[in-house]
Amino acid sequence: MGLGLSPNQAKVYQTILKFGNVPVGMIAKSSSVRREDVYKVLPALEKMGLIEKLLGKPAMIRATPVAGALTSLIIDEKVKSDEKIAAMKTKFQELSKAKWVRTIVEDDGEGQYAVLPEGKAVIAKLTSLVASSEINVFWIDTLKEISHVTSLLGAEIKKAIHNKVEVKVIIEDFKDDEIQTKQVQHTIDNESINIRFHYVALSRFAVFDGREAMISTNRKGASEDTSLWTTDTNLIGVLNRYFETVWSESEELRKQHR
Numbered sequence: 112m113g114l115g116l117s118p119n120q121a122k123v124y125q126t127i128l129k130f131g132n133v134p135v136g137m138i139a140k141s142s143s144v145r146r147e148d149v150y151k152v153l154p155a156l157e158k159m160g161l162i163e164k165l166l167g168k169p170a171m172i173r174a175t176p177v178a179g180a181l182t183s184l185i186i187d188e189k190v191k192s193d194e195k196i197a198a199m200k201t202k203f204q205e206l207s208k209a210k211w212v213r214t215i216v217e218d219d220g221e222g223q224y225a226v227l228p229e230g231k232a233v234i235a236k237l238t239s240l241v242a243s244s245e246i247n248v249f250w251i252d253t254l255k256e257i258s259h260v261t262s263l264l265g266a267e268i269k270k271a272i273h274n275k276v277e278v279k280v281i282i283e284d285f286k287d288d289e290i291q292t293k294q295v296q297h298t299i300d301n302e303s304i305n306i307r308f309h310y311v312a313l314s315r316f317a318v319f320d321g322r323e324a325m326i327s328t329n330r331k332g333a334s335e336d337t338s339l340w341t342t343d344t345n346l347i348g349v350l351n352r353y354f355e356t357v358w359s360e361s362e363e364l365r366k367q368h369r
Contacts (some may be wrong), residue, residue, distance in 0.1 A: 161339070323340065
């Protein structure tokens with residue numbers, strides 16, 4: 112079922128795998144799937160390339176080699192996924208041309224706040240903030256979280272850097288060992304992103320153009336739990352000063368790991 116088969120398809124297919132060559136009656140008896148339902152399932156399994164119908168009386172059903180059959184299922188799912196992604200990108204391009212929301216007014220008197228739930232909501236907000244940044248992005252987080260987010264937002268970060276956006280990142284609570292060093296080298300583009308590290312645990316947040324900020328609410332990580340988004344200029348000012356202080360205390364990664 113994890114490969115995309117329905118419960119009845121999975122039961123029938125497993126029964127055929129178990130017996131090798133087997134008549135429909137035996138399939139129904141051994142799989143606990145009604146005979147009429149077996150007849151409905153077989154054409155679908157045959158179309159998937161999982162089984163073959165041998166001519167004769169009685170007609171026998173046999174499974175095709177597992178490796179090839181299951182590989183074809185994976186390929187089919189990839190094709191479907193690629194087609195869905197392509198369709199979503201087209202729709203996204205259409206929707207992005209319209210002005211759906213009012214631009215945030217910086218001097219509206221009061222800062223705005225929103226609590227974002229974990230997972231997709233946080234990643235979606237980070238993607239939007241990186242894509243709309245014009246001056247700088249200041250970010251303090253764990254190596255695990257930085258690696259995770261940069262792997263998902265690689266294209267947006269590269270585009271921002273190409274557009275002359277300054278990206279400064281501090282890896283907090285850094286462990287100076289071979290494992291973390293290799294992780295930095297393999298997962299983060301430290302040639303484009305200005306990275307420093309700090310040995311102690313720090314407050315974890317990201318500030319975008321000094322106008323918006325995402326603040327982690329616990330030690331899990333911004334994309335793994337709820338985060339606070341804000342446009343409060345006073346709070347963002349405090350975060351910027353904190354970042355500048357910690358940046359001056361942090362070490363450059365390239366000097367530490369020659």
